[in-house]
Amino acid sequence: xxxxxxxxxxxxxxxxxxxxxxxxxxxxxxxxxxxxxxxxxxxxxxxxxxxxxxxxxxxxxxxxxxxxxxxxxxxxxxxxxxxxxxxxxxxxxxxxxxxxxxxxxxxxxxxxxxxxxxxxxxxxxxxxxxxxxxxxxxxxxxxxxxxxxxxxxxxxxxxxxxxxxxxxxxxxxxxxxxx
Amino acid sequence: xxxxxxxxxxxxxxxxxxxxxxxxxxxxxxxxxxxxxxxxxxxxxxxxxxxxxxxxxxxxxxxxxxxxxxxxxxxxxxxxxxxxxxxxxxxxxxxxxxxxxxxxxxxxxxxxxxxxxxxxxxxxxxxxxxxxxxxxxxxxxxxxxxxxxxxxxxxxxxxxxxxxxxxxxxxxxxxxxxxxxxxxxxxxxxxxxxxxxxxxxxxxxxxxxxxx
Numbered sequence: 001x002x003x004x005x006x007x008x009x010x011x012x013x014x015x016x017x018x019x020x021x022x023x024x025x026x027x028x029x030x031x032x033x034x035x036x037x038x039x040x041x042x043x044x045x046x047x048x049x050x051x052x053x054x055x056x057x058x059x060x061x062x063x064x065x066x067x068x069x070x071x072x073x074x075x076x077x078x079x080x081x082x083x084x085x086x087x088x089x090x091x092x093x094x095x096x097x098x099x100x101x102x103x104x105x106x107x108x109x110x111x112x113x114x115x116x117x118x119x120x121x122x123x124x125x126x127x128x129x130x131x132x133x134x135x136x137x138x139x140x141x142x143x144x145x146x147x148x149x150x151x152x153x154x155x156x157x158x159x160x161x162x163x164x165x166x167x168x169x170x171x172x173x174x175x176x177x178x179x
Numbered sequence: 180x181x182x183x184x185x186x187x188x189x190x191x192x193x194x195x196x197x198x199x200x201x202x203x204x205x206x207x208x209x210x211x212x213x214x215x216x217x218x219x220x221x222x223x224x225x226x227x228x229x230x231x232x233x234x235x236x237x238x239x240x241x242x243x244x245x246x247x248x249x250x251x252x253x254x255x256x257x258x259x260x261x262x263x264x265x266x267x268x269x270x271x272x273x274x275x276x277x278x279x280x281x282x283x284x285x286x287x288x289x290x291x292x293x294x295x296x297x298x299x300x301x302x303x304x305x306x307x308x309x310x311x312x313x314x315x316x317x318x319x320x321x322x323x324x325x326x327x328x329x330x331x332x333x334x335x336x337x338x339x340x341x342x343x344x345x346x347x348x349x350x351x352x353x354x355x356x357x358x359x360x361x362x363x364x365x366x367x368x369x370x371x372x373x374x375x376x377x378x379x380x381x382x383x384x385x386x387x388x389x390x391x
């Protein structure tokens with residue numbers, strides 16, 4: 001392995017001269033080198049594979065910025081890190097777009113969703129149709145009188161997750177009851 | 180998945196004709212510095228240097244200010260060239276050298292401001308100075324960004340900011356050699372403080388023009 005990685009500079013020099021076989025070998029070695037680096041930082045194998053392909057394409061596009069005179073690995077890792085950061089930024093931005101604002105959740109929790117005008121019992125049929133976890137949370141909070149913190153403790157969840165699940169359940173109920 | 184990989188590698192290898200490696204960043208920055216120096220010389224010839232320039236060169240803080248500004252110009256030029264490479268050509272220390280030059284520049288300006296006692300009268304022009312420097316910046320900025328787009332920066336925001344500051348320092352040098360003005364307060368306010376804004380615009384321009 002050491003011999004192979006030491007040889008990467010030579011492979012890249014040959015590649016820059018137009019040696020296609022050396023280039024294919026270099027890309028294979030690079031993929032082997034970067035795979036564990038990405039696997040450590042990403043949760044799913046499919047993500048690793050997708051990103052690895054993207055990195056290889058980036059290496060291909062940027063190969064003229066390597067002159068064969070300096071170590072190859074820092075150059076390849078710089079590109080890999082750059083693409084990884086890009087990927088994570090997009091990934092988290094996407095998650096944030098779909099995330100629920102906790103303030104919004106807090107407001108909902110203070111609403112009297114199951115007040116006297118609409119008791120828990122009167123909508124229990126609709127509540128039972130909710131996904132099991134959401135239904136359990138509403139039952140515990142509005143029938144049994146637990147706070148979000150207590151529900152979280154009992155269900156082994158964190159408090160924010162309980163609030164978010166309750167908020168989503170309210171949204172579904174509100175939609176159904178408005179019809 | 181393994182087949183996809185092999186296919187991708189084969190496609191890339193097929194596409195890989197011989198490539199001429201990019202020039203060394205030192206050579207690249209020398210090219211930019213040379214072009215900027217010629218541009219500065221032509222601009223000064225056309226606009227004319229300040230009449231008391233020879234006399235001003237006897238003032239130590241004026242010379243120190245110009246020298247540190249020149250230092251910023253050289254350091255940012257070299258840094259921009261290094262930042263155009265994904266791995267900063269493995270010369271990270273030099274790539275971030277403008278930080279030291281800016282610190283030195285601030286120190287010089289601070290001492291020049293202290294030495295300006297009693298303060299020299301403020302000139303009538305104000306925003307015109309910032310606009311003139313910005314106009315002078317356009318051409319060097321355009322060619323630097325054009326050149327940098329041919330590379331592959333992994334620090335594109337910083338690269339954009341440094342490239343724009345480099346171009347701006349050409350404009351600032353030109354105005355300092357051209358404008359008849361002895362007020363350091365004016366110079367700080369209208370020549371150098373706008374550098375902060377230029378740096379921020381550079382971050383944005385880097386994202387727009389250098390992302391690949």
